[in-house]
Amino acid sequence: MTSKKLVNTVAGCADDALAGLVACNPNLHLLQGHRVALRSDLDSLKGRVALLSGGGSGHEPAHAGFVGKGMLTGVIAGAVFTSPAVGSILAAIRAVAQAGTVGTLLIVKNYTGDRLNFGLAREQARAEGIPVEMVVVGDDSAFTVLKKAGRRGLCGTVLIHKVAGALAEAGVGLEEITDRVSVVAKAMGTLGVSLSSCSVPGSRPTFELSPDEVELGLGIHGEAGVRRIKMASADEIVTLMLDHMTNSSNVSHVPVQSGSSVVLMVNNLGGLSFLELGIMADAAVRSLEGRGVKIARALVGTFMSALEMPGISLTLLLVDEPLLKLIDAETTASAWPNVAKVSVTGRKRSRAAPAEPLEVPDSTATGGTELCSAGDGDCGTTHSRAARGWCQGPSRVKRGAGVEHWF
The missing domain is CATH 3.40.50.10440 (Dihydroxyacetone kinase; domain 1)
Known part of the structure; x- marks a missing residue:
């Protein structure tokens, strides 16, 4: 259909x-x-x-x-x-x-x-x-044996746009920009995974997946990947993706190893929820740092989609300080994110929660509200506050077409 x-x-x-x-x-x-x-x-x-x-x-x-x-x-x-x-x-x-x-x-x-x-x-x-x-950018890290057409161009191309743009803005000449971005293009890899297909307007879905399958290594037009795997947790899928991308026996791998410094892109292929995107980004950061990889910058969002395909791609670009300066250079491009110019790895990510007060005020001290706070212990403070608000008397608000709601 x-x-x-x-x-x-x-x-x-x-x-x-x-x-x-x-x-x-x-x-x-x-x-x-x-x-x-x-x-x-x-x-x-x-x-x-x-x-x-x-x-x-x-x-x-x-x-x-x-x-x-x-x-x-x-x-x-x-x-x-x-x-x-x-x-x-x-x-x-x-x-x-x-x-x-x-x-x-x-x-x-x-x-x-x-x-x-x-x-x-x-x-x-x-x-x-x-x-x-x-x-010509070919950053696909899916295929273990090099195909005649070479590696496909995927989301890593956006990083080439950024690096070339920073060089052009600085007044660098055509030959030098061409040479420098050609080197950068060889230092990155991208791998995608999808839960299901997308469909070109006026057409049926480009491929079919069983409910318990995901496709690993597919292209941004719905081209076949390297294999189909059983649905698994976000952590397991990210581990599988990174293992595949960095495996030295894979001819299209990106040579990321312990001690490497990288830019990480977590790219929504178009139809993934923000909730899932955040979960996958967290899994990628934890997995990379667990391998001893330093994440210099992390870009999370939609950069190169495949219509409404529910999936992600991960891009890893090996970087040094001069390259990071080009990634960090200012741009007015509307789709480039506002990325913090500091390393992700090594940064403090939490702060201590406030200490609990030594004595909690007795909510039953307020006259006439004993029954209203009965849920505090088992339903949490949110329900308790709502109950106390109710006990102070209902208020009436008009909603919609003159319908009165009491709460």
């Missing part, structure tokens, strides 16, 4: 979603005739490197949520889970070049369609005399 979606039309949903984001964000402009969002202060970038990224829609807040000072200059959006058109990518490159930028870096996730279309646009722009480079 086709899933229900709050859209106007299936064909126009990507356009409408991007238009809505731009309508509510004065820092963005649409490029007329194209599904392209650009910084509204484009002319202020004269003499600097422009950063363009993009891909299929359905991964919100990626990619347009990361456009802003200190991150991306613009993004090109395709239809849902579909690479953007070559013509629109080329139009975005031309637009930033006409604004006076000194070159453009294309940040592309490792998918065949994206590589092909961004690559073709790059060649055409170069033929027009525009300096353009391309970095």
Whole structure:
């Protein structure tokens, strides 16, 4: 059965979603005739490197949520889970070049369609005399044997947006930015897990899972993972994920070990509750610190979703102090979180509770309320307070269409 979606039309949903984001964000402009969002202060970038990224829609807040000072200059959006058109990518490159930028870096996730279309646009722009480079991000740590297409581009791509954006804002040149982010891209890994599928507007779910199964290592378009496992506790699933990501026999592993310093991203794939996200984040922090890993920064939220897929991905990026400064650099991108510029590991996380008073006042001392405080011992102080409020006499409040409630 086709899933229900709050859209106007299936064909126009990507356009409408991007238009809505731009309508509510004065820092963005649409490029007329194209599904392209650009910084509204484009002319202020004269003499600097422009950063363009993009891909299929359905991964919100990626990619347009990361456009802003200190991150991306613009993004090109395709239809849902579909690479953007070559013509629109080329139009975005031309637009930033006409604004006076000194070159453009294309940040592309490792998918065949994206590589092909961004690559073709790059060649055409170069033929027009525009300096353009391309970095392909493949941070997927799912596959133990390297596939012909290489590692898929996942949520770690957002960290590349951030690092490249900080460098561009500092006035670094195109070649140096390209070289430096290429090195950073090799120092991270991402792994996803999902409780069930998502569904593209107008379509059925992309895959089926049994009620007692979860999929490990799936892609952000619902592509198959490495295996299906039985449902387990949050701690057990996080342990399994981190074991897989850091196992040196896995060719796509991220070399995190005891003593490593990392940035941790806990990314909601779109349909996970905030309650579960917090539980998984806690499990990840405890598991990593139990392995002797220092968590320099932790980012928890929705960064690169797969529509309404209920699941998470974990990203680990190995960092040193110079790289942390780039992660910490200011940005106006709406989807980048307000991350504390201090290490997570080693920080005090609790404070002592206030001491109980030596003598608790006798609530029966107030005349006429003996029956009202009878629940204090077994129901807790909250019920006791409510009972005392009742004993002081009912008050009447009007709610709704003139309905009177007594309490």
